[in-house]
Amino acid sequence: MNWQLIPQFSVTGLLAGGPLALTALGLVLIFKSTYIFNFAQGQLLLMGALLTWWLAVDIGIPLWLAIILAVFMSALIGFLIERLALRPMTGQPLLSIVLMTLGLSQVLQGLALLFFGGVQRNFPQIFSTANPYKITTPLYYNGNPIVLILKQNLVWSFVIAIVCVLLISAFFRFTNAGLAMRGASEDHELAQSLGLKIHRIFGLSWALAGVVASIGGVLLATSSGLDLSLSIVVLAAFPVVLLGGLESIPGTIVGGLLIGLSQGLVAASKVPMVRNMAEIMPYIVLLIVLIIRPEGLFGQKRIERV
Amino acid sequence: MGILRPAGEYDTSYAADMATIRQPWQWGLLAVFLLALYxxxxxxxxxxxxxxxxxxxxxxxxxxxxxxxxxxxxxxxxxxxxxxxxxxxxxxxxxxxxxxxxxxxxxxxxxxxxxxxxxxxxxxxxxxxxxxxxxxxxxxxxxxxxxxxxxxxxxxxxxxxxxxxxxxxxxxxxxxxxxxxxxxxxxxxxxxxxxxxxxxxxxxxxxxxxxxxxxxxxxxxxxxxxxxxxxxxxxxxxxxxxxxxxxxxxxxxxxxNLIDSVMYLGMLVIGGLGSNLGPIFGAVVVEILIELATIFGPFFIELFPSTAAGAVQALRPLFFGTTLMLFLIFEPRGLAHRWQLLKAAWRLRPFSH
Structure with a gap:
């Protein structure tokens, strides 16, 4: 272990956990109300970022307007996906639904490649990359104080991501639509018999997931550039969701931060093999979660044991 | 599974009942098919x-x-x-x-x-x-x-x-x-x-x-x-x-890679889950679809200049994903089920039931 690196890498890891939490939130939103785990969430993320890029750079409208338009378009895409692809699957076995979202991910990935090509693009910078924040910690190493360097774009992405998650939690907690969605997630038939329009709720969930995905996509693209591999970021968000609990919105924050932290800590190691483990760390955590506590930290203990 | 047999003919031994290939002409067909492949x-x-x-x-x-x-x-x-x-x-x-x-x-x-x-x-x-x-x-x-x-x-x-x-x-x-x-x-x-x-x-x-x-x-x-x-x-x-x-x-x-794992699952659904013909149908259909993507790719380059050489890579997931989704919606039991229906229809011909 490089002990002097640990504070820096922990903080960087935690900051990276913010966008992870936001990505995971999209998955939780859909799962909570529809019991569908959306393997195409990464492609929704990619679509949001590509649409923003297209509007802002190719067409040339102001960036803030482009982001707002892209958010609306992503919401529409999410809504259409629910209506066209997943509505016919209501009541089908789990395997069919999993495969439907996997097939969807392939179609969206193919469309993205067909219309935008596989080249790396320069995404407009939203946050300044110069002048990182410096924080002097009270810790010392070899007589020198340890200074934490926080890149502005990471800090602001983190803040925006966490604010989004909190806003969505507030939406669920305080609005009528949120209440309806929570009700629907308890029991579909019961909710329907109480007069909730369950298909409208499903559509709303998917639209919200599209919104969250496009914001996440823009945040990730502005800090790490935009190409088609953006969609695989979501693969690190699957473990976040399972760690936090499939139905838990606060769980996404805790899960995101823990996964980010674990990646950061592993990256601080001196052994190259352990350092390289950063990329599979989410999945090692995932296996541990599945073995010890399959419902996750804040999930509902609804798993039917075999 | 007495498909493709006239009514009134029954197995007279357990071995015959368990047999996979029931008719002499089926052996012949199998031999011709394998010979053609080899x-x-x-x-x-x-x-x-x-x-x-x-x-x-x-x-x-x-x-x-x-x-x-x-x-x-x-x-x-x-x-x-x-x-x-x-x-x-x-x-x-x-x-x-x-x-x-x-x-x-x-x-x-x-x-x-x-x-x-x-x-x-x-x-x-x-x-x-x-x-x-x-x-x-x-x-x-x-x-x-x-x-x-x-x-x-x-x-x-x-x-x-x-x-x-x-x-x-x-x-x-x-x-x-x-x-x-x-x-x-x-x-x-x-x-x-x-x-x-x-x-x-x-x-x-x-x-x-x-x-x-x-x-x-x-x-x-x-x-x-x-x-x-x-x-x-x-x-x-x-x-x-x-x-x-x-x-x-x-x-x-x-x-x-992961895409392959996804494709194998997709082939299974397209071919037919829980059927021995399923993997064969599914793999053949999907591999041929992918081959078609390679053939049709060049035509798409003119339509979508932004992708240029990526058209083939774009068409593969597109063809596969679309086929998979259509099968899930319209024929979730896969091609093997269609095949069974076809065989039953042939056996019952000229009656529909």
């Missing part, structure tokens, strides 16, 4: 022979997945990772240890099986979607291992060059010769898969798929049979991975 190099182009090789290897992988997902009902997103395992084991044994191919193949298959068993262990605690996640973990951890562990042997992300297999002095170093190897092993795996599915083992698998608690009450140990299904699926994957590695003669951590 003599393919004589009249087909090299690219066709390569395609048939690829289809054959894919069928083996999907047959394994069918035992696990189709019959036992456990979703696995890790089939390609077990192919990687098998491929690496065999490549190391043949290249570095100088083992004969026929000895390396079963060892690679068993090795992949053991790794499959390990990643199947979470199935004892979780099921359904959670299990899919555990197998997804295999799909990340195994390729990572080949990239990072023992760089002096596994050669990191570069991967290995794999020797062509030699059996009895004959080197299978071109697609035409390799076809004999692929077909022979495919016949064996088909017989094994078919007999597993109709034996006690297969019935236990189906019982677990249909209702695991009920199966347990009937005396089927779900833990044991689930692990056996994982083991068998990974053994098939190991065979397919070995064959593929020695066919394309190169292997790295990305040779069999």
């Amino acid at each position: 003599t393919l190099p004589l009249y087909a182009s090299q690219s066709t022979v390569s395609l048939v090789n690829r289809i054959g290897i894919t069928i083996i992988a999907v047959q394994g997945l069918n035992l696990l997902t189709g019959y036992t009902g456990q979703i696995s997103l890790g089939q390609a990772a077990f192919m990687t395992t098998g491929g690496y084991i065999s490549a190391l044994l043949v290249n570095n240890q100088g083992w004969p191919f026929l000895a390396a193949l079963p060892v690679a298959a068993l090795g992949a099986g053991v790794i499959g068993l390990i990643f199947g262990l979470p199935s004892l605690r979780v099921k359904g979607f959670y299990l899919a996640m555990a197998t997804l973990a295999a799909q990340f951890i195994i390729p990572w291992f080949t990239r990072n562990a023992f760089p002096e042997v596994l050669n990191g992300a570069q991967g290995l060059n794999v020797n062509a297999p030699t059996i009895l002095g004959m080197e299978f170093n071109n697609p035409q010769r390799y076809l004999y190897l692929t077909l022979s092993i495919l016949i064996i795996t088909t017989i094994v898969a078919y007999n597993v599915s109709r034996s006690r083992l297969g019935r236990a698998f189906v019982a677990i798929r249909d209702h695991d608690l009920a199966a347990e009450l009937l005396g089927v140990n779900p833990f044991k049979y689930k692990l056996m299904a994982f083991f068998l699926a990974a053994v098939f994957a190991g065979v397919a991975g070995t064959l593929s590695a020695h066919n394309i003669r190169h292997l790295n951590s990305e040779t069999f």
